[in-house]
Amino acid sequence: MEASRVKLMLVDDHPLVRDGLRLRLATVPGFEIIAEADDGVAALAALERQEPDVVLMDIAMPGANGIELVKKLHELYPQVQVIMLTMHDQPQYVVEAFRQGARGYVLKDSPAQEIVAAIHAVMAGKRYYSAGVADALAAGATPAPLLTQREQEVLALIAEGRSSKEIASSLNLSVRTVETHRLNIKRKCELEGSSALVKFAVERKWTGL
Amino acid sequence: MEASRVKLMLVDDHPLVRDGLRLRLATVPGFEIIAEADDGVAALAALERQEPDVVLMDIAMPGANGIELVKKLHELYPQVQVIMLTMHDQPQYVVEAFRQGARGYVLKDSPAQEIVAAIHAVMAGKRYYSAGVADALAAGATPAPLLTQREQEVLALIAEGRSSKEIASSLNLSVRTVETHRLNIKRKCELEGSSALVKFAVERKWTGL
DNA sequence: GGCCGGCTCCGTGCCGCCACATAGGGGAAA
DNA sequence: TTTCCCCTATGTGGCGGCACGGAGCCGGCC
Known part of the structure; x- marks a missing residue:
């Protein structure tokens, strides 16, 4: 755990959700939101300017999707921790997200403090699964469909x-x-x-x- | 426009979105959030206790959906103004929502102040359409799918x-x-x-x- | 060169879906 | 009561998807 503040980046195409995240996380001491983006392109552009400790990212976004973004992000900035946010707990995406380098997975319909817990967990080098996601991981042993x-x-x-x-x-x-x-x-x-x-x-x- | 504060009620199944709405609207003078609910049943229960001026309601919710809820709500409390929130601008739902008594329709991916504008509009007795919804209304001449x-x-x-x-x-x-x-x-x-x-x-x- | 995997095409029998139409019972509204 | 809609069920002919098979072509890898 660093002595300095945890630098966060939000990536979600819904301003309302970003509002919720920003205003919620702003009240937590030790957190600092240094950048926001509404899609993958904007996220990568923001990363070139300033590097966060943790990226909170929606899995479903217009344009490049969350899975591909976490893959690119993990290749380019392996030290950045990525937490996926999602509306739905679909096993195949949970598994794929972790395969591509995500460190946490939080459902949007879980209590807001779960996100804070997830950030603390990944900053401590641990993984974090929202309740119910563990079930998805257990059920979804499917590694990858791999279509041509x-x-x-x-x-x-x-x-x-x-x-x-x-x-x-x-x-x-x-x-x-x-x-x-x-x-x-x-x-x-x-x-x-x-x-x-x-x-x-x-x-x-x-x-x- | 009343001299007293505008009483609001939030209905959305995502705590994160409610957070965004609550913390955003709390900063607006003259607004007061008197109740929140995460589904239609809870919303109707809350309405029995205290009656808001405006209900902000997600159109997509587990259990009873937003369209049915706005219908019931408009039958039981016709003086309550309902503003629909939604992720997607699907014409059929826009048309149906207004048919069932909704007074406003705001997309979740529009700027947050649109919601404030929508509340002011419906309190002034006007209707409010988020940008892009007007197009949906024009294009969606389809009155209603109306499935049994x-x-x-x-x-x-x-x-x-x-x-x-x-x-x-x-x-x-x-x-x-x-x-x-x-x-x-x-x-x-x-x-x-x-x-x-x-x-x-x-x-x-x-x-x- | 040999091998393997992906892409393309084909035959056949089976089953499910589609579109058209009909029809009786029941409930709700006019 | 009459009317209308919904739910239920059925017949028929046709088309499309499914599962099993085989086969030739091409490009990359050993």
Whole structure:
């Protein structure tokens, strides 16, 4: 634990949530918010100017998503601790976030002091899971789906609600080829049924890939 | 505009967002937050004890959703002004919210002072639309999807990625009946294809119905 | 060069979904 | 009471997705 104040950076696309975080954390002695950003690009730009101790980051943001951002951030600034904030406790993202270097994971619908606890934990070199996230980690042993380029393209169009025939003409492929990709995606992600595939695709898109 | 302070009530299931609202609004002279609630049931209970001038309400909440809550609230307490808060500017909900008696509609990703402006507007007897919502109103000539109880139940299970057969056994219905409901939902919501239906259902669930 | 994995395409039978239509029972409003 | 909507269920023909198989092409790696 440093003698100086803990320097924080907030990354969330909702001003209201940033307000909540800022005004809440400003009352905590020893905390100092040195930067805010509303997306990944702004976050990386802010990091070039000043380096925080802890980054509080929403997992679902327009443009680059939280998972990719935490990955880049961990590559460029490995000493910066990242805490993910999220509305939903989806196992696959929790696991992926930690795999990419996140140190904490807090649900937005948990008590506000959990965030303070999370910051203290990661500053002490520990990890922090919000209540309920531990369950997600236990259940979600799935390390990574790892889809190929083409499969991701197909999945993106599935998330648009398109049929195999429409996807085929969009990508200039045979319908049978698209169906093969669908089948492979379902196998890799352990999905059963076409609707489960669509659900998976839509949720993936909503959380930013 | 009253001589006394404006009494506010906050309804949102995210403590963080309530923090942001409370701490932001507390600094505004003439505003007083008399109650908070994290869902529709708690909101109605709080209203029995003390009546606010304005209710700030999230549209997406677990349990009863914001649209139904504003309807009930407007029936029981017609003099209470309701301002809807939301993450997403989906036309159908904007239109439906106003139809059910809401007086204002503010996006959570708009500047925080918009909320103050909205409160002043509705207290002056005016309506308030966040920037961008006007576009949604113009574009969304769709009056209301208006799904029946049973259709909403079916839709909720579709959002889980379930097949018609699974839904049928869950609700103790014939598979053909579930298919009839599917068909009716698609007709009402002008959807084409099973995947578009699943997409619609999942997105609806993510935005809280 | 040989091997492996990804991308592409195809056949076939099966099952689920789709769109059209019909129809009886029940409850609520006019 | 009559009317209207909702919920329920069913028939039929057609189309689309699913799961199993095989196969050729290409690029990277050993």
